[in-house]
Amino acid sequence: MTINEFVRTLNQWGTDRVPFFFLIDFELQKPQAYRLDEIGSHEILYFFNGFSNGNDNPVKADKGILLKNKYPVDFSTYEQRFDKVIQHLRYGDSFLTNFTIKTKIELHLCLRDLFFTSKSKYKLWYKDQFLVFSPETFVQIHDQKIYSFPMKGTIDAHTANAREVILNDPKEMAEHITIVDLIRNDLSQVASDVNVMRFRFIEKIKTNQATLLQVSSEVVGNLTADYNERLGDILIALLPAGSVSGAPKPKTLEIIREAEGEERGYYTGVFGYFDGTNLDSGVMIRFIEKSGNDYVYRSGGGITTQSLAQAEYEEAIQKIYVPVN
Numbered sequence: 001m002t003i004n005e006f007v008r009t010l011n012q013w014g015t016d017r018v019p020f021f022f023l024i025d026f027e028l029q030k031p032q033a034y035r036l037d038e039i040g041s042h043e044i045l046y047f048f049n050g051f052s053n054g055n056d057n058p059v060k061a062d063k064g065i066l067l068k069n070k071y072p073v074d075f076s077t078y079e080q081r082f083d084k085v086i087q088h089l090r091y092g093d094s095f096l097t098n099f100t101i102k103t104k105i106e107l108h109l110c111l112r113d114l115f116f117t118s119k120s121k122y123k124l125w126y127k128d129q130f131l132v133f134s135p136e137t138f139v140q141i142h143d144q145k146i147y148s149f150p151m152k153g154t155i156d157a158h159t160a161n162a163r164e165v166i167l168n169d170p171k172e173m174a175e176h177i178t179i180v181d182l183i184r185n186d187l188s189q190v191a192s193d194v195n196v197m198r199f200r201f202i203e204k205i206k207t208n209q210a211t212l213l214q215v216s217s218e219v220v221g222n223l224t225a226d227y228n229e230r231l232g233d234i235l236i237a238l239l240p241a242g243s244v245s246g247a248p249k250p251k252t253l254e255i256i257r258e259a260e261g262e263e264r265g266y267y268t269g270v271f272g273y274f275d276g277t278n279l280d281s282g283v284m285i286r287f288i289e290k291s292g293n294d295y296v297y298r299s300g301g302g303i304t305t306q307s308l309a310q311a312e313y314e315e316a317i318q319k320i321y322v323p324v325n
Contacts (some may be wrong), residue, residue, distance in 0.1 A: 006031035010232030021046060021152040023271035026240050026264040045115050047123040048273055048280045065324045068106040073114045075313055081307045084259045088218050089305045096178045097255050100300025101316055107295055111288060120323045122282030124271050130289040133323050135205055135214060136284045138241055138270040141279040146221050150243045152176045153215030154303055154315060162213055163202060171306040178198055180217045182242040190234045191221025207321035231274060241283050244268035267298045
């Protein structure tokens with residue numbers, strides 16, 4: 001399916017109020033769309049804030065060892081790539097660049113079993129190619145309004161005064177402000193009266209290793225009454241997601257490709273569903289993909305001129321986890 005076909009399909013299904021599921025990669029090259037009644041759980045399992053096509057099928061496992069081992073790139077390799085990003089930031093090519101890495105991991109369970117064992121706002125098991133358990137909303141549409149919840153800032157909840165530390169960190173504040181401003185501008189392309197309703201609130205995530213605090217904001221805009229006829233156009237206008245790219249988007253996307261050296265594919269793309277009236281979608285972060293007989297976990301974070309390589313490296317590794325009950 002091409003981008004144009006994707007847009008036309010979603011616009012038509014939205015006009016006809018046909019419930020559908022979609023996913024689209026970071027580079028906008030491999031969009032997929034399915035009517036909900038076409039999806040078999042043997043190929044695709046999804047979960048959106050309680051809406052799912054998977055039966056409640058918990059898998060018994062020691063949640064402390066779901067992820068056995070991880071083998072991140074060495075720090076010197078990370079630092080070389082990080083320095084490329086920093087150089088562009090210092091030149092003024094970007095204000096914020098989301099930089100990610102791949103880490104080989106070993107699992108105790110297969111991807112499908114991990115779908116049922118993990119707990120997250122958004123989950124997707126796709127044809128045994130990859131698994132997503134994302135805490136981050138891309139956009140939600142209901143009551144003729146569009147909502148986005150940009151997420152930037154992560155800290156171990158057991159850090160002394162963790163809440164105060166993350167909220168008062170100048171680097172984290174600058175990064176979050178940049179992303180909120182980017183999302184507000186993005187939503188203004190498709191909606192009117194766009195406002196930040198909540199700024200930097202804390203959410204808690206329990207993982208197989210620790211409990212994390214993550215910082216989010218809420219941005220809301222008003223849609224026209226015929227929004228359902230433009231669902232494809234609305235989604236494409238907002239992609240790729242600002243929180244996993246950066247600002248300004250066009251040049252920052254070039255920097256990401258240079259520093260990472262390969263396409264991301266579905267990692268940091270988005271997936272979602274439309275029920276005939278409302279739409280919900282998540283950013284495809286917290287992502288495990290199959291690579292031959294191996295598993296790879298992809299993670300990263302936002303880089304600014306205030307970022308330190310060692311701290312960003314450690315944060316990328318800290319984000320390699322399985323969220324659990």
